[in-house]
Amino acid sequence: MTTYLKMDAPQPRHLDETAQGVLGAPQDRPEGPLKVSGRAVYAAEHELDNMADGFLVRATISKGRVVRIDEASVKAMPGVLAVISDERFLRNPAQGGAGAAPVQGAAEVAYFGQPIAVVVAETFEQARHAARSLKVEYAVEEADVDPETASKVDTPDRRQLDQGDIAAAMGDAPHAVDVTYTTPVQSSAPMEPHASIAEWDGDRLILRGSYQMLKFNRAELADSLGISAQNVRILSPYVGGGFGSKLGIAPEAVAASIAAQELGRPVRVVMARQQVFEGTMRRSETRQRIRLAADTEGRLTALGQEDRVSNLVGESFSEPTAQATHFLYGGENRRFKQEVARVNRTCAGSVRAPGEAVGMLALECAMDELAEAAGLDPIELRKRNIPDLHPESGIQYSARSLAACLDEGARRFGWSERSPEPGQRREGEWLIGLGMATAARANVLSEAQARVTLHPDGTALVETDMTDIGTGTYAVLRQLVAEMLGLPSEKVEARLGDTDLPPGPGSGGSWGASSSGSAAFLACRGIRQMLATKLGCTADELRLQDGTATGGNLRAPLADLLTDGPMVEEGHLVPGTTAKEFSQASYGAHFAEVAVNATTGETRVRRMLGVFAAGRILNEKTARSQCQGGMVWGIGAALTEEIAHDPRDGHIVNRDLAEYHVPVNLDVPQIEVAFLDERDDAACPIQSKGIGELGISGAGAAVVNAIYNACGVRVREYPATLDKVLAGLPAL
Amino acid sequence: MEITLDINGDRQVLDLDPRTSLLDALRHHLGLTGSKKGCDHGQCGACTILVNGRRINSCLTLAAMHEDDEITTIEGIGRPGHLAPLQEGFVRHDGFQCGYCTPGQIMSATAMIEEAREGWPSYVSPSLEGDIELSDEEIAERMSGNLCRCAAYTGIVQAIREAAETREAAE
Ligand code: FES
Numbered sequence: 001m002t003t004y005l006k007m008d009a010p011q012p013r014h015l016d017e018t019a020q021g022v023l024g025a026p027q028d029r030p031e032g033p034l035k036v037s038g039r040a041v042y043a044a045e046h047e048l049d050n051m052a053d054g055f056l057v058r059a060t061i062s063k064g065r066v067v068r069i070d071e072a073s074v075k076a077m078p079g080v081l082a083v084i085s086d087e088r089f090l091r092n093p094a095q096g097g098a099g100a101a102p103v104q105g106a107a108e109v110a111y112f113g114q115p116i117a118v119v120v121a122e123t124f125e126q127a128r129h130a131a132r133s134l135k136v137e138y139a140v141e142e143a144d145v146d147p148e149t150a151s152k153v154d155t156p157d158r159r160q161l162d163q164g165d166i167a168a169a170m171g172d173a174p175h176a177v178d179v180t181y182t183t184p185v186q187s188s189a190p191m192e193p194h195a196s197i198a199e200w201d202g203d204r205l206i207l208r209g210s211y212q213m214l215k216f217n218r219a220e221l222a223d224s225l226g227i228s229a230q231n232v233r234i235l236s237p238y239v240g241g242g243f244g245s246k247l248g249i250a251p252e253a254v255a256a257s258i259a260a261q262e263l264g265r266p267v268r269v270v271m272a273r274q275q276v277f278e279g280t281m282r283r284s285e286t287r288q289r290i291r292l293a294a295d296t297e298g299r300l301t302a303l304g305q306e307d308r309v310s311n312l313v314g315e316s317f318s319e320p321t322a323q324a325t326h327f328l329y330g331g332e333n334r335r336f337k338q339e340v341a342r343v344n345r346t347c348a349g350s351v352r353a354p355g356e357a358v359g360m361l362a363l364e365c366a367m368d369e370l371a372e373a374a375g376l377d378p379i380e381l382r383k384r385n386i387p388d389l390h391p392e393s394g395i396q397y398s399a400r401s402l403a404a405c406l407d408e409g410a411r412r413f414g415w416s417e418r419s420p421e422p423g424q425r426r427e428g429e430w431l432i433g434l435g436m437a438t439a440a441r442a443n444v445l446s447e448a449q450a451r452v453t454l455h456p457d458g459t460a461l462v463e464t465d466m467t468d469i470g471t472g473t474y475a476v477l478r479q480l481v482a483e484m485l486g487l488p489s490e491k492v493e494a495r496l497g498d499t500d501l502p503p504g505p506g507s508g509g510s511w512g513a514s515s516s517g518s519a520a521f522l523a524c525r526g527i528r529q530m531l532a533t534k535l536g537c538t539a540d541e542l543r544l545q546d547g548t549a550t551g552g553n554l555r556a557p558l559a560d561l562l563t564d565g566p567m568v569e570e571g572h573l574v575p576g577t578t579a580k581e582f583s584q585a586s587y588g589a590h591f592a593e594v595a596v597n598a599t600t601g602e603t604r605v606r607r608m609l610g611v612f613a614a615g616r617i618l619n620e621k622t623a624r625s626q627c628q629g630g631m632v633w634g635i636g637a638a639l640t641e642e643i644a645h646d647p648r649d650g651h652i653v654n655r656d657l658a659e660y661h662v663p664v665n666l667d668v669p670q671i672e673v674a675f676l677d678e679r680d681d682a683a684c685p686i687q688s689k690g691i692g693e694l695g696i697s698g699a700g701a702a703v704v705n706a707i708y709n710a711c712g713v714r715v716r717e718y719p720a721t722l723d724k725v726l727a728g729l730p731a732l
Numbered sequence: 733m734e735i736t737l738d739i740n741g742d743r744q745v746l747d748l749d750p751r752t753s754l755l756d757a758l759r760h761h762l763g764l765t766g767s768k769k770g771c772d773h774g775q776c777g778a779c780t781i782l783v784n785g786r787r788i789n790s791c792l793t794l795a796a797m798h799e800d801d802e803i804t805t806i807e808g809i810g811r812p813g814h815l816a817p818l819q820e821g822f823v824r825h826d827g828f829q830c831g832y833c834t835p836g837q838i839m840s841a842t843a844m845i846e847e848a849r850e851g852w853p854s855y856v857s858p859s860l861e862g863d864i865e866l867s868d869e870e871i872a873e874r875m876s877g878n879l880c881r882c883a884a885y886t887g888i889v890q891a892i893r894e895a896a897e898t899r900e901a902a903e
């Protein structure tokens with residue numbers, strides 16, 4: 001049977017009534033022992049009988065056509081089995097949640113690095129050598145590689161909004177800032193490169209891949225190949241990081257599938273690190289003009305965010321730069337505008353917290369500038385501008401603990417010791433400063449199904465195609481089911497990452513735990529109803545703890561209620577009207593202390609604190625890790641991460657981990673995270689909200705604001721590398 | 733070409749393409765996929781293993797160069813149910829998320845603790861001489877060749893600090 005819920009009304013807090021007491025506890029990840037001992041098997045690590053290895057070949061032009069692929073140039077090389085280039089090849093990965101093939105075809109080249117062929121050989125070494133030796137002829141066309149000068153620029157309707165008169169409000173206001181910030185192209189750079197092993201059994205394809213959203217990936221892969229989704233099974237039980245780059249089916253999966261079919265044997269295609277940078281997704285660069293005006297009390301009267309981003313022709317995705325700005329602060333005169341430049345660069349798509357990750361870098365620094373202009377503490381300015389109702393739609397907010405996060409963070413961090421005047425604290429050659437920023441990430445719920453089985457031996461199983469990409473899904477679902485069925489967590493197993501299991505929305509948009517967790521919760525409610533009936537009490541009276549059921553003066557071990565065999569139930573959650581009736585988001589506050597070297601301009605982050613409220617926390621340990629991870633991404637965005645495109649042909653110059661600088665251990669202090677107790681009844685029946693992307697939202701701005709406080713240099717061009725800081729420092 | 737490797741105490745005879753890296757020999761030919769490939773260029777540390785007790789990036793060396801060397805991989809230092817203290821510490825402190833960099837972190841830390849005990853200074857050491865105290869900063873510097881994009885650095889440092897202290901107390 002199925003227990004179904006459409007979120008058309010705020011939900012009661014059943015999970016505050018249960019007895020087991022494991023939900024929210026900082027429990028270890030159940031798959032931890034496998035991961036730390038090297039026994040968790042990732043996509044590329046399956047050894048199938050008779051498997052061949054494929055290596056992708058990339059385009060070395062930015063725009064044009066492949067005229068000839070000289071197969072003879074490699075066919076005679078040892079071990080080479082095939083050179084395959086097919087019209088079903090993907091130009092770029094599918095966008096997150098597309099559920100259909102992206103632009104296809106290997107003959108038309110739209111960016112430098114586009115996969116145009118795969119060379120398959122008996123071994124990896126042979127395939128790699130042959131792929132790099134393959135001769136390709138092109139007809140080159142003129143490319144647009146610079147977003148600032150691109151000839152084609154779109155203005156998507158959904159990204160334009162004019163409310164009131166921003167120009168007049170700016171002119172009238174006692175305090176105003178009108179500043180432009182830029183953020184560079186960034187890359188997800190998950191540690192596990194994209195990888196697929198394709199194996200056909202007649203008409204049926206099994207793909208072992210590294211993917212985040214299997215329900216959609218299955219449909220995308222089937223559509224790309226022109227086969228029925230019924231004939232595709234994808235397995236991704238372990239994913240070595242995704243951060244958006246594995247949301248949609250990617251070129252290596254389709255290439256492996258086509259090659260495996262053609263050769264009649266399993267084929268593995270693993271992207272080289274350079275190919276991950278060039279051939280998956282980038283985060284678009286942004287240029288953002290922020291306008292803020294405030295009255296004498298520091299209340300916003302105008303707010304504007306106008307940005308230019310870029311993408312390939314034919315991609316409907318554009319970075320939702322202003323996503324959080326719409327709901328975060330008030331101000332009756334508002335203007336939002338977006339331009340999307342069409343360029344021949346690697347496809348732009350979702351990278352961890354699309355929108356907030358870059359939009360908040362600009363907005364939260366501009367707020368710091370406004371606070372200074374208005375002579376207000378930056379925290380006070382933010383608190384004065386938390387709106388009562390959504391400033392555009394007028395709808396109400398669901399649980400929103402922003403002010404409490406700001407206050408709690410200020411208290412824990414010692415904010416009162418900050419001097420509002422920059423450059424006041426010096427330790428030797430280091431200038432010390434404190435900065436803060438708001439965190440906010442829109443909350444989304446997505447359709448999800450899950451199956452729960454309760455066995456007579458007091459163990460339970462929860463199954464869904466949901467993935468765990470490091471997010472803690474195995475831990476969280478296990479605890480949720482243990483809580484609902486009154487079992488110790490060790491008695492519950494979570495089985496994930498297989499399209500044969502009930503579909504969920506996957507890992508993306510921070511919706512995974514709430515959506516799939518709610519589906520598992522509903523399944524458990526169904527089982528609780530069955531148990532109550534068996535015991536002879538009502539579901540409300542039923543109490544389950546440590547394998548024993550009590551209710552209405554009755555008491556029985558679970559085994560006695562399961563004499564007919566296991567109980568099986570599916571849960572099915574569908575978003576409803578609460579998504580439209582409430583503005584829902586997770587909130588937080590970031591605090592950073594930096595040291596800026598007065599001689600070199602180098603910045604070191606010395607302390608960092610994030611205080612967050614995201615509804616019910618399902619596992620305090622994994623939630624903390626998610627937030628810490630996001631905050632470190634903020635450090636990277638603030639200080640080091642930047643993809644450089646060659647201005648002549650747009651190719652990515654720093655396409656490896658030596659030149660694209662993700663933060664390393666020494667760049668990161670011990671990061672402190674605190675959660676505020678919150679329940680969001682409008683979000684979902686388990687009262688939780690997204691947390692995987694919250695930590696990055698605003699984090700980089702806190703660091704850059706701290707740089708300003710340390711040394712008085714306002715860097716508006718991310719990242720704040722030492723050359724930019726140094727340029728503003730006084731001569732020695 | 734035929735080569736003999738000594739891995740986790742077992743002698744393995746392999747017939748390999750001379751171009752095969754030590755990492756690929758482990759992953760593709762011996763089923764030892766615990767050592768991960770993040771970059772194949774010595775830039776991420778995911779492939780870190782021990783050769784004669786020292787940590788190396790196994791993607792940067794050819795298998796053919798390691799006849800007679802003593803090789804230790806993550807599979808050789810513990811397994812579920814019998815984890816090494818450092819592995820247990822990583823689980824307890826959540827020193828990982830996706831787990832892909834983790835075997836490399838643990839192998840690197842295993843060797844790093846010994847390096848510090850032998851008095852090897854680092855970039856952040858106050859002096860080139862004398863004993864090394866594994867402060868958080870020392871640990872972070874010495875582990876900066878192992879990237880973690882999930883950014884579990886806080887837990888990684890905690891797990892290593894704890895294991896180093898336990899190792900010290902056991903002396
Ligand atoms: S795979 Fe060897 S250092 Fe990255």
Ligand code: FES
Pocket residue numbers: 191240241470827828829830831832833834879880881882883884
């Ligand atoms: S745990 Fe994912 S990269 Fe380190």
